Amino acid sequence: MKTESNIDIRAKEIEKLKKYKYGFITDIESIRAPKGLNEEVIRFISKIKKEPKWMLDFRLKAFERFKQLKEPNWQKPKYPKIDYQDLYYYSAPKSMDDKPKSLDELDPKLLETYKKLGIPLQEQARLNGIAVDAVFDSVSVATTFKGELTKQGIIFCSMSEAIQKHPELVKKYLGSVIPTTDHFFATLNSAVFTDGSFVYIPKNIRCPMELSTYFRINASETGQFERTLIIADKGSYVSYLEGCTAPMRDENQLHAANVELIALDDAEIKYSTVQNWYPGDKDGKGGIYNFVTKRGLCEGKNSKISWTQVETGSAITWKYPSCILKGDNSIGEFYSIAITNNHQKADTGTKMIHLGKNTKSKIISKGISAGFSDMMYRGLVDISSKADNARNFTQCDSLLMGNKCGAHTIPYIKNKNLQSNIEHEATTSKISDEQLFYCNQRGLNQEEAVSLIVNGFCKEVLQQLPMEFAVEAQKLVAISLEGSVG
Amino acid sequence: MLKIEDLKAKIDNKDILKGLNLEIKPGEVHAIMGPNGSGKSTLSNVLSGKKGYEISGKVTFEEKNLLNLEVEERAHKGIFLAFQYPLEIPGVNTNIFLKTSLNAIKKSRGEKELDAIEFLKLVKQKALDLKFDEKILSRQLNVGFSGGEKKKNEILQMSILNPKLSILDETDSGLDIDALKIVSEGVNALRSKKSSFLIITHYQRLLDYIKPDFVHVLIDGKIVKSGGSELALELEKKGYENFN
Numbered sequence: 077m078k079t080e081s082n083i084d085i086r087a088k089e090i091e092k093l094k095k096y097k098y099g100f101i102t103d104i105e106s107i108r109a110p111k112g113l114n115e116e117v118i119r120f121i122s123k124i125k126k127e128p129k130w131m132l133d134f135r136l137k138a139f140e141r142f143k144q145l146k147e148p149n150w151q152k153p154k155y156p157k158i159d160y161q162d163l164y165y166y167s168a169p170k171s172m173d174d175k176p177k178s179l180d181e182l183d184p185k186l187l188e189t190y191k192k193l194g195i196p197l198q199e200q201a202r203l204n205g206i207a208v209d210a211v212f213d214s215v216s217v218a219t220t221f222k223g224e225l226t227k228q229g230i231i232f233c234s235m236s237e238a239i240q241k242h243p244e245l246v247k248k249y250l251g252s253v254i255p256t257t258d259h260f261f262a263t264l265n266s267a268v269f270t271d272g273s274f275v276y277i278p279k280n281i282r283c284p285m286e287l288s289t290y291f292r293i294n295a296s297e298t299g300q301f302e303r304t305l306i307i308a309d310k311g312s313y314v315s316y317l318e319g320c321t322a323p324m325r326d327e328n329q330l331h332a333a334n335v336e337l338i339a340l341d342d343a344e345i346k347y348s349t350v351q352n353w354y355p356g357d358k359d360g361k362g363g364i365y366n367f368v369t370k371r372g373l374c375e376g377k378n379s380k381i382s383w384t385q386v387e388t389g390s391a392i393t394w395k396y397p398s399c400i401l402k403g404d405n406s407i408g409e410f411y412s413i414a415i416t417n418n419h420q421k422a423d424t425g426t427k428m429i430h431l432g433k434n435t436k437s438k439i440i441s442k443g444i445s446a447g448f449s450d451m452m453y454r455g456l457v458d459i460s461s462k463a464d465n466a467r468n469f470t471q472c473d474s475l476l477m478g479n480k481c482g483a484h485t486i487p488y489i490k491n492k493n494l495q496s497n498i499e500h501e502a503t504t505s506k507i508s509d510e511q512l513f514y515c516n517q518r519g520l521n522q523e524e525a526v527s528l529i530v531n532g533f534c535k536e537v538l539q540q541l542p543m544e545f546a547v548e549a550q551k552l553v554a555i556s557l558e559g560s561v562g
Numbered sequence: 563m564l565k566i567e568d569l570k571a572k573i574d575n576k577d578i579l580k581g582l583n584l585e586i587k588p589g590e591v592h593a594i595m596g597p598n599g600s601g602k603s604t605l606s607n608v609l610s611g612k613k614g615y616e617i618s619g620k621v622t623f624e625e626k627n628l629l630n631l632e633v634e635e636r637a638h639k640g641i642f643l644a645f646q647y648p649l650e651i652p653g654v655n656t657n658i659f660l661k662t663s664l665n666a667i668k669k670s671r672g673e674k675e676l677d678a679i680e681f682l683k684l685v686k687q688k689a690l691d692l693k694f695d696e697k698i699l700s701r702q703l704n705v706g707f708s709g710g711e712k713k714k715n716e717i718l719q720m721s722i723l724n725p726k727l728s729i730l731d732e733t734d735s736g737l738d739i740d741a742l743k744i745v746s747e748g749v750n751a752l753r754s755k756k757s758s759f760l761i762i763t764h765y766q767r768l769l770d771y772i773k774p775d776f777v778h779v780l781i782d783g784k785i786v787k788s789g790g791s792e793l794a795l796e797l798e799k800k801g802y803e804n805f806n
Contacts, residue, residue, distance in 0.1 A: 508649075509613075510649055511649045511651060513612055513613075513633060514645065514648070514649040514651075515651075515663075516611075516632070516633035516634045516637070517610050517611075517633055517634075517637055517642075517643050517645075518637060518659070518663035518666075518719070518723070519634050519637040519638055519663050519664075519666040519667040519670065519723075520634060520662060520663060520666050521632075521634045521666075524662070524666060528651070528654055528659065528662060529651055529654065531653070531654070532651055532652055532653030532654035532702070532703075533652065533653050534653070535653040535654075536653075
């Protein structure tokens with residue numbers, strides 16, 4: 077009898093895990109911009125955020141450019157045409173209208189939402205030494221640990237606040253890595269972006285805690301266009317992590333963020349993403365379109381930018397976090413785990429642009445496809461004629477589960493310098509029935525066995541995540557693949 | 563403990579086991595010897611629950627039907643299979659694999675799971691008992707292991723999981739004489755009144771080191787003769803042909 081009830085409990089646990097546990101909707105009154113995309117809406121956004129004229133001009137310039145651009149369609153995952161006039165470009169909880177001055181004044185429904193997501197905003201219930209900026213739909217609702225960071229001169233706030241309080245920094249760096257004229261989605265973002273995080277680390281300061289932004293899409297028919305800007309001044313260091321979730325909705329929702337990183341001489345930025353947007357149901361209905369532009373500029377000599385991503389959510393993931401290695405001796409790294417299950421699709425990878433001398437880049441990509449999903453690694457290593465002694469190492473491994481999914485690798489290599497060194501390794505493998513039998517024989521059930529094997533496959537990347545998140549990410553990897561074998 | 567009655571197994575419409583009977587009592591060591599293709603590995607696969615076989619007959623383990631249990635449920639009940647070809651699992655640390663395995667079994671029995679420190683203590687002691695180099699444990703599971711290291715690792719896992727019935731599927735194949743000795747000593751150390759062994763092998767030489775209580779000759783899917791350990795010597799002398 078005892079074993080039976082144990083089995084029952086386990087079955088329930090598994091059932092619970094299989095569901096997307098972040099799929100709830102917060103019932104909260106919102107203020108929205110009128111539906112559609114036009115100059116009025118952009119002026120509305122800028123006005124409601126009380127932006128200075130230079131910011132409005134930045135947006136309008138981007139919008140002018142946007143009108144001339146065509147939506148790209150070279151990517152592998154195709155999607156039905158998006159009607160950009162049928163979206164809301166701004167949605168904010170009404171209670172944020174009069175900005176709360178402290179967490180105590182924050183709408184309890186918002187606090188409850190983040191609590192449910194496992195993100196405590198009250199500082200007494202804090203995670204160990206992690207400062208959080210919480211972005212709900214189009215606005216940042218809370219930033220924790222500000223006081224402690226300010227003492228060291230570190231700025232960690234919402235982008236809206238940075239535009240008001242630190243215009244000189246924003247003016248100088250916003251759009252310096254991803255220009256307003258860049259490409260369709262990036263330009264759209266420049267025109268309509270609503271909020272996001274802003275980080276500035278002063279000279280020779282090592283940021284004493286992990287900085288983290290938690291993005292949440294709640295409202296329906298709403299695009300999320302956040303903008304993040306991180307500047308690491310000479311000799312500084314920062315580790316930053318973003319997490320993302322969204323409710324389960326039948327419609328597809330667009331998320332087109334821009335993230336810009338700038339590392340000056342001897343500075344280092346470590347940027348980690350755990351992306352768990354709603355992936356759609358098992359038949360491929362609904363889910364987020366995650367079309368994001370992330371780019372880091374190693375501006376100074378000896379600087380370093382490292383991207384780590386764990387991409388398990390979204391109906392379609394389409395992004396290439398990149399590094400421009402301008403400073404001599406600068407280093408770019410990209411560590412990625414991308415998992416697609418059911419009908420999810422991903423076209424992701426990185427670009428490493430070597431401009432300076434002795435620049436180094438490293439790409440470790442682990443793609444896992446299951447169900448009917450399709451996974452593409454696409455990457456560019458571009459070595460310019462001036463990048464003497466540039467080095468790149470790329471490793472792309474794909475793991476297939478079942479026989480109805482796909483995995484593809486397209487590495488582009490452009491080399492204009494004979495004194496450079498480029499290495500590329502790629503493997504494709506399958507989890508074998510024999511491996512599963514071996515694990516089962518040692519007492520692990522099918523799901524535990526898959527989780528163990530997959531976590532082994534991803535180990536090199538998981539190791540790159542900040543400790544606090546590595547465990548979370550491991551669990552996420554296992555949950556994303558529930559029910560994919562057997 | 564284990565009772566097999568008229569066990570038949572088919573794969574891809576081919577009859578492999580054709581009515582096998584065997585009973586193993588607690589504390590007994592049984593050896594099954596047979597030529598290539600006689601059904602030795604099929605027997606260990608069927609007992610541990612590997613899928614893909616069409617099975618008839620009856621197998622009970624501690625008086626309960628074994629055949630309707632999943633592979634992991636049989637493991638939870640105390641059945642261990644030392645693989646002829648242990649599988650490589652890249653990226654998975656051997657220690658972590660073992661700990662996950664031990665705790666899965668403990669959990670299924672409602673016992674307290676071991677934390678990392680308790681586990682390391684246990685594993686260190688076992689490695690010492692078996693004279694195994696514990697460096698093996700910090701490497702990726704079976705990746706780049708020599709044949710001997712893989713088999714030693716199986717025996718170490720066996721000693722940590724402490725099964726009621728251990729099935730050794732040609733554990734002696736591919737071992738040099740020194741490794742064979744170490745593996746055999748490991749098995750002997752685990753012998754007790756409560757634990758039973760089913761040793762499947764081609765050759766008599768393993769039985770020089772592990773003295774079985776019973777020897778069975780398996781030919782063409784059936785046990786054609788059973789006896790004491792002297793039967794193994796007789797077999798070695800006469801060859802399998804004369805038992806047909």
